[in-house]
Amino acid sequence: MRESRLLSYENGLLLLLGISFGIVFFDRNALNYLMPYILDDLALTNTQIGLLGSGLALAWALSAYFISAWSDHCNRRKPFLLAFIAIFSCCSILSGFAQSFLMLLAARVVMGLAEGPFLPVCLAIMNQVSTPKRRGLNAGIMQNVFSALLGTTVASVILVLMAERFGWRNSFFIAGLPGLICALLIWRYVREPEAPQAAATGGAPAAGFFNGLRTLLRVRNARVCALISCCMVGWLLLGSTFLPVFFTEYRHISPLHMSRIMAALGICSALGGSLVPALSDRIGRKPVMIAFCLVSMLAPLTAVFFQGPLWMMGAIMFVGWCGTGVFPLFMGVVPGESVSPGLAATAMGMVVCTGEIAGGFVLPAVAGWAADQTNLTAPILIAAGCACCGGLLGFFLEETVPVRVKAVQARAEILN
Helix, strand or coil, X not given: CHXXXXXCHHHHHHHHHHHHHHHHHHHHHHHHHHHHHHHHHCCCCHHHHHHHHHHHHHHHHHHXXXXXXXXXXXXXXXXXXXXXXXXXXXXXXXXXXXXXXHHHHHHHHHHHHHHCCHHHHHHHXXXXXXXXXXXXXXXXXXXXXXXXXXXXXXXXXXHHHXXXXXXXXXXXXXXXXXXXXXXXXXXXXXXXXXXXXXXXXXXCCCXXXXXXXXXXXXXXXXXXXXXXXXXXXXXXXXXXXXXXXXXXXXXXXXXXXXXXXXHHHHHHHHHHHHXXXXXXXXXXXXXXXHHHHHHCCHHHHHHHHCCCCHHHHHHHHXXXXXXXXHHHHHHHHHHHHHCCHHHHHHHHHHHHHHHHHHHHHHHHHXXXXXXXXXXXXXXXXXXXXXXXXXXXXXXXXXXXXXXXXXXXXXXXXXXX
């Protein structure tokens, strides 16, 4: 019996979608880890570094909502996944051919259009397939564990080593190949989920993208999660975009030592990405989101102010990076538990969209400009402020974890 549960379709799907999203983040983060090499080659300014992240984020944001809503409207998931992963893998390869800032920006924007809806559609599939008591855990593993291991830990080490030996362009060429392999595996093994019951009864956003958006904006948790997403996506992307350059250019840490610090943060994301959502399955989504958003302030503040040994700085930042564990909650689990199944991908897409526009598009550009006007501490301190705001917004959430909601309802019935 144990073996059959271990080899279940739920676990196999979790593994394949998790690895595939890890490849998405590997491709997205490749630019950040290769930036110390690209910086001089293409003569980029800090503002242009911020714009590269902003351009991808804006494309990611718009496609996250509209294409996710399209997926809900069509009641189809698998064809979308196949198209997404093939396109963004090809765009990673095209990044290696860039001869100017504008060419590199164009490749990243097209990549963002393909990558944006990938997470909401994957989370919608996992929400539908997962048993209720594993919903938070599965979302955390799918979104954070593999994205951290592949997109942060492996990417930061492998890409820097390859850039040192073969040049940054060849690193981009190789980064795009694993995604094409994942596309073949998805085509072979992933089954198209059954249409949600809500879609069959008219609960899906069949009336159009904007009617679906109006429906979601009436849901309190959807609104709060969208605001938290603005803050925490900003925290993550400012850190991911500017920390490598901050360490090498401002604190004069070697690229190899920088890559080890970032790799340690990746390991933290992998651990926190499963443990934090699993903890929320037991004690509730709301307290976990408040606590770990506030803990996230440690990472950027340590990077700026800590003057001790590198290993100790990395250890403190490791603790602060546990805030990545809340991403599956506000991007997937809480919105998915707050709306009907037929609106799940649309709700998740809306949260991703707003977070990417504010935290991914606006903030990196503003932070890059601030860095040019002052120094590279500016974007890191802005990231700390984002984490603080995310924690405070968590107080406005309504609890959605099934066990605690049932307990509250039972107590209410007794009192009545």
